[in-house]
Amino acid sequence: MQNPLPDSRGEVVMQHLRTGLSLKYEALDIAAASNLSVFFQPGLRLVFALNGTTRIRIGQQSLVFSSHGAQKAALLPVTENALGYKRFEVQQDKRELVVFMTPKWLRESLSEDDLPHLEASLEGHLQPCYFTLTPLIYKLLLRITDDRYRQLSPLQQESLCLTLIHESLQLIRPRQRRGGHERLLQLAGRIDALLQADTQLSIKDIAAHCNSNPATVQRVFRQRHGISLGEFRRQQQLDMGYNALLSGATVSQAAEVAGYRHLQSFSDAFRHHFGCLPRDIKASCTRN
Template sequence: MGNEQELVRVGELARRLGSPVRLAEQGPDQRPLFQGRLSWQQLRSGLSLHCSDCIELHDFSTQVEVSPRLSLVLFMHGDGQAQYDDRRLQVAPRPGRPEGLAIALTEPATFTRQAHAGQHIRKLSICLTPEWFESGGFDAHAGIRRLIEPSQHLALHRWTPTAPLLALAEGVMQQDAGSDLLSHLQQEVRVLGLVHGVIEQLAGEPARPLRQRPHQQRLVQRTLELLHSGEADGWSLEQIAAAVGASASTLQRQFQAAQGMSVFAWQRQRKLQQAHAALQGGTSISEAAWQAGYSSTANFTTAFRRQFGVTPQRVQKFY
């Protein structure tokens, strides 16, 4: 998806988004709007992929006319303020808690999005047109038909970013949109895997995510509160489990089911989020690495880039 330091300018938006774009504010075509990675890829007829992993450089809003489609969106980082015609959309994923959303459009609509200077956006969007469903005969499926029938125009559906879906999404985000056949096929396979998992949830067959009972939900909530407090920093899994009243195996299983990742993977993401905020406040890279639990700035930089799509140096330089 390009170099992480790449500047995306006004005149390049249509190519990057796959559609003509209107910018509400007037300005020269060479004015940079984003820094990072922004791409659009047509994988096959009726199936396209849009990936964003960038920092917004100004306050601005864009408008795009979109045709009927089912959009499957995974928000990983950043505050999503947008609307389709008059239907407002507000998404703000918390650290370690990506949000999945499906938006059904059964007639053309105007998509408007508000950007904010300094905000880091990380998300992917898969667009499936009615022609794509028809070409595979999928529109005859009762569960899918309920998602794309005319009465569903502007309907919003939540879906659960399970661990397997998140792994596929990370693979999609990290692969460059190469033009060679093998890269294209590899990306298409990942995207179709995401489509399968999400539509399986939305169409209701079967419900894969584990349904947690109230006491299991309370266990996960107690764990999250403990981790958020910072008191458990440096603790072993057994110590954390004892503090919330569970065995280590039970805690790991229930936490993985609810959060889509292990306890320590969640902890790593939380510490990297704190390091990101510290860098914005002027903290040095070595200090931020230490706060995040890394003795090596090189290892910290690798983990930071994997999480946010930009290096600590880039965040520090921008702020």
């Protein structure tokens, strides 16, 4: 995405993870103060001020997010179309992450029990619900804003974002008695967080960390991501092999990195996952 500010340097990256779910990351050096008109569509926004200050004005409502104050993050509800502007002050290394969730995505992704609880935590249109950053949320933000995030598979990118959303919503939901569905959502978020911290954990280890059992872990993971945990691990291994090829490794070395003993098995799995052979990636890197 092109940098919309004329008197600034840096980048604005927009990523669409699935229909109705996207994120935007800004990393800018701003040389002159300016206002940028913004059209706000209905939905929810998770705003994280990673460094510097952001000011938003919509009608009579002013919102301030600052990495130097207590209001570092907030959930911002927009229930109707609104036109406003974003104020950019002179500052170095301004960094901000915004996660966008449309009403349709929320209806499809959150249960009927969760939506009323979430709405009860909000004060209305354009009324932010601020929260503090936990160590896990801070770690997730570091991973999502790292350049290597863009090299992850779409499934891994989405998994990190879903975990960030889940952990953030836990901080703003009212303290009510938790039903079975919410416990399953918490378990799904915990599984994702454990896998992001250590991709080599066995199913038994994950179940032990979550005070659950392997069968439930497998079922919850498949419901959340549409594939089994074993298939997820195979995709991760192939992604590692793909990145090894991009870094200059031979096909044999990439197969070893991906955990394959036989080149033919690696080539078959690679073609099934990426639609091309490892040697095609290697040849492309050589030409470039």
